[in-house]
Amino acid sequence: xxxxxxxxxxxQLYYVQYLKLHVISRPxxxxxxxxxxxxxxITKTGCQWRMLPSDFAPWSSVYGYFRAWKLSGxxxxxxxxxxxxxxxxSGKDARPTAAIIDAQSVKTTxxxxxxxxxxxxxxxxxxxxxxVDTMGxxxxxxxxxxxxxxxxxxxxxx
Numbered sequence: 001x002x003x004x005x006x007x008x009x010x011x012q013l014y015y016v017q018y019l020k021l022h023v024i025s026r027p028x029x030x031x032x033x034x035x036x037x038x039x040x041x042i043t044k045t046g047c048q049w050r051m052l053p054s055d056f057a058p059w060s061s062v063y064g065y066f067r068a069w070k071l072s073g074x075x076x077x078x079x080x081x082x083x084x085x086x087x088x089x090s091g092k093d094a095r096p097t098a099a100i101i102d103a104q105s106v107k108t109t110x111x112x113x114x115x116x117x118x119x120x121x122x123x124x125x126x127x128x129x130x131x132v133d134t135m136g137x138x139x140x141x142x143x144x145x146x147x148x149x150x151x152x153x154x155x156x157x158x
Contacts, residue, residue, distance in 0.1 A: 002055070004040040006033065013085060014078060030057035038062035083137040096133035103129045105146045116147025 006014065011033055038056035042049065052059040069075055084094040105118040108125035117124045127146040131139040 002037070002041055004044045005037045006040065010082075011036075013081070030061055032065075035062055035065045039066045042066075079138060083133070083139075086137060087133070087135065090135065092135065096135075096137075096139070098134050099131045099139055100134065101129060101131045103127055103150050114145045116145030118146035121146075 014036070015032065034057050038052055038059075039062055041047075041056065042052060042062070049059045049063050052062060056062060087096070088094050105121045105123040105127045106125050107123055108115050115125050116127075118127060123146055125146050126143055127148060128141060128143045129150070130141050133139055
């Protein structure tokens with residue numbers, strides 16, 4: 001059991017209300033809950049896919065589901081579901097009326113996607129813009145070249 005594992009209540013919310021409609025229709029060798037818990041472990045710890053502990057399904061299976069769900073928008077919709085549920089349980093409206101936006105430029109190597117130069121920070125690499133609601137719940141993340149100005153980056157331009 002890991003701190004990143006979904007509780008029974010969280011799993012019911014996620015699976016019954018949403019994931020059940022978006023499962024891959026081929027036979028599975030591993031329970032979906034084990035796959036989701038593996039993905040949550042990776043995103044929380046930041047470890048490499050191949051370093052996923054053996055308590056979870058093999059990394060290649062976990063990554064396969066992650067990629068398929070990412071490309072189909074399942075993660076964005078799940079994030080919205082959890083955020084809105086948490087806000088309502090906290091006595092707030094499901095949809096936030098205010099957001100907090102921040103940017104961070106980080107150095108990167110020459111490999112990978114586009115990179116640029118952030119003249120304000122004197123950094124060559126990538127920049128991420130993150131928006132959260134007033135409760136700290138994630139609303140959006142954009143990663144792009146560090147050369148993108150903040151006024152364009154907050155709109156999600158790359």
